[in-house]
Amino acid sequence: MNTRTKGIFHILLAGLAFAFMGLFIRLSGDLPAIQKSFFRNLIAFAVTFSVFIKNGEKIKIKKENYKFLILRSTFGTIGIICNFYALDHMVLSDASMLNKLSPFFVIIFSYFILKERVTIFQGLMVLTAFLGAVFIVKPTGNISSFPAIIAALGGMGAGAAYTMVRLLGKRGVEKKIIIMFFSGFSCIASIPFMLGRFAPMSLNQLLLLICAGIMATVGQFAITKAYFYAPAKEISIYDYSQIIFSALIGFAFLQQIPDLHSVSGYVIICFSAVSMYLYNSRHVEA
Numbered sequence: 237m238n239t240r241t242k243g244i245f246h247i248l249l250a251g252l253a254f255a256f257m258g259l260f261i262r263l264s265g266d267l268p269a270i271q272k273s274f275f276r277n278l279i280a281f282a283v284t285f286s287v288f289i290k291n292g293e294k295i296k297i298k299k300e301n302y303k304f305l306i307l308r309s310t311f312g313t314i315g316i317i318c319n320f321y322a323l324d325h326m327v328l329s330d331a332s333m334l335n336k337l338s339p340f341f342v343i344i345f346s347y348f349i350l351k352e353r354v355t356i357f358q359g360l361m362v363l364t365a366f367l368g369a370v371f372i373v374k375p376t377g378n379i380s381s382f383p384a385i386i387a388a389l390g391g392m393g394a395g396a397a398y399t400m401v402r403l404l405g406k407r408g409v410e411k412k413i414i415i416m417f418f419s420g421f422s423c424i425a426s427i428p429f430m431l432g433r434f435a436p437m438s439l440n441q442l443l444l445l446i447c448a449g450i451m452a453t454v455g456q457f458a459i460t461k462a463y464f465y466a467p468a469k470e471i472s473i474y475d476y477s478q479i480i481f482s483a484l485i486g487f488a489f490l491q492q493i494p495d496l497h498s499v500s501g502y503v504i505i506c507f508s509a510v511s512m513y514l515y516n517s518r519h520v521e522a
Contacts, residue, residue: 243466246458247474253455255481258332259489260448261323264441268433269320272445274426276316279449280456281419284412297417301409308400308414309421315393316422322387328486330372330498333479333505334387339472340365340508341395342402349399357515361508368504371497411460473513476506 261272288295297305315338322331340362346352373384397418404414437445462471479502486492494502 239465240470243462243464243471244474246462246465247471248477250455250458250462251475251478252481253451253458254478255328255332255485257448257451257455258323258328258482259485260444260451261320262328262490264444264448266324267435267437267441267445268430269317269324270426271430271435272320272448273313273316274423274430275442275445276320276449276452277313277419277422277426279446280453281416281423283453284416284419287412288416295413295416297409297413298407301404301407304400304404304407305409305414305417306421308397308404309418310425311393311400312397312418313393313422313425315390315397318386318390318393322383322390325383326387327492327494327498328490329479329483329492329494329502330384331387332482333498333502334369334372334384335391335394336476336479336505336509337365337369337388337391338394338398339512341392342398345396345399346402350403358512361512361515364511365505365508368501368508371501371504374497415456415460470517473510476509479506 257276261276264272287293315335319331319335322334343354343358343362347354369388373381373388375381375385401414405411459475483492483494
């Protein structure tokens, strides 16, 4: 198995893990999204911290990088809470698809924060992706659109967080530190809000949240490893496999079937993603 194949395998594994995370979050029932977020991040923090301890590595963070880690963690926490709320109130594949708007938000935030150039083609693909999102959101002005709007905001939060990850990467911050800091920060930030409206959990709900945390951690490490094996321009398009996995899992376990408008939105957003992928591949190679 060559490195590109290993990269594709790990990014598909990440998509499957994140899809099952969504299922476990949904099955855990009517618990506050911030409470679900706490347990998801607690597992990720425990696993990442254990890796540092096991390898005997020291956690070193330069003082000037703290503000960017805090920004990454703040945006990431908002993104996760919005995504978990959407997973509880929408078809799994719809929520996952809107969360996958994050790469297009990265382009916007990278322009303003990292001062990266945005071409006319990239701008058109961002607008096309947002048009696809409209088909999924189906704005009607009533309460039924609210979860979809929250899901899109989750994608925006994730996009801002990934932009900070790119900035931290350029500053030489290790990926494991970014994951651990984010998970720990999110847990601590969630506690005051969670305690204010903590919902008692059954053993089954607790086990489901632990499973969600394990799947999220597997997904996080798998996607990190995927980009270790192969460059983003070769494998990033496979990240959209999560939508297929989410649709299949939603149908198999929850009898969910996306409507025609949503499927149209999927096609438009995936078309934008594939076009961007091909454009970026040619642009980098040139």
